[in-house]
Amino acid sequence: MSALNYTSPHPASFVLLGIPGMEQAHVWLSIPFCLMYVVALLGNSVLLFTIITEPNLHEPMYMFLSMLTVADLLLSTTTVPKTLSVFWSLSKEISFNGCLTQMFFIDFIFITESAILLAMAFDRYVAICDPLRYTTVLTLSVIRKIAVAALTRSFCLIFPAVFLLKRLHYCGHNIMPHTYCEHIGVATLACVDITVNIWYGLAAAFLSAGLDAIFIAVSYACILRSLFRLPSQGVHLKALNTCGSHICVILMFYTPAFFSWGTHRFGRHIPRHTLILLANLYVVVPPMLNPIVYGVRSKQVWEGAIRAFSR
DSSP states (O other): HHHHHHHSSOEEEEEOOTTTTTTHHHHHHHHHHHHHHHHHHHHHHHHHHHHHHHHGOOOOHHHHHHHHHHHHHHHHHHHHHHHHHHHSOOOEEEEHOOOHHHHHHHHHHHHHHHHHHHHHHHHHHHHHHHHGGGHHSSOOOHHHHHHHHHHHHHHHHHHHHHHHTTTTTOOOOEEEOOOOOOOHHTTOOOOOOHHHHHHHHHHHIIIIIIIIHHHHHHHHEEEEEEEOSSSSSSHHHHHHHHHHHHHHHHHHHHHHHHHHHHHHOOTTTHHHHHHHHHHHTTTTTTHHHHHHHHHHHHHHHHHHHHHHOOO
């Protein structure tokens, strides 16, 4: 039987252990995760419903926000239900193909969401630095092309990773100390060299979220330079206020993601349960907080939600 497992290219399924070293606390950990997931579902659903039903919110900025909302819903739904199933010991097993499918959608949605944040930064750049051309630059056709480009880039970067994992031999290793499937987490179970997987993961991360973060920083540098040239202090505050929500969302998205990504690869002295806990937090905390940030900071969204639900 062991010889059969060794020659098999991959196991039929993986067993997810959850957070190693914290097995006794799984039930207690499930409570905040479940609450955060419910808040993320309700908040993003309300925000999406408000944007769709309110004509005043049918502007480029809110169209990009609706895309971000859909991405948040998909990202949390792809991971949290399985995580709760592991915490509650309902089902810790996931098929090999199901694991690769989950990994694909997690990375696909993450890269798409990064592209949406870049598009939102471009929207703010045009609105503040070239307001007279705002309606002619960000037309409905341009927004559609940006959405298609974001989806196409995500697919082209992540789809090869599926085949990189399929080519590996796992020698019967199917115990994964995690709550969901991720590229490097699956690759480390292989009994062959995974250098190609590591370098491909680094390249994909840089060509997506890495470049997006750089372009977002450049766009905001241009916005600040443009604002400092304006004589009115009131204009400065009004323009910065319109960017405040987006900056908060950017920080909530990139900070935990890059920290988790960096510690997984270079933080060898950080306890494994800390790394996995961080990996779980960055797929549920931003989706939970994003609608709250936009609901609280954007008067248009708040008033639109009141009108939508009062009807």
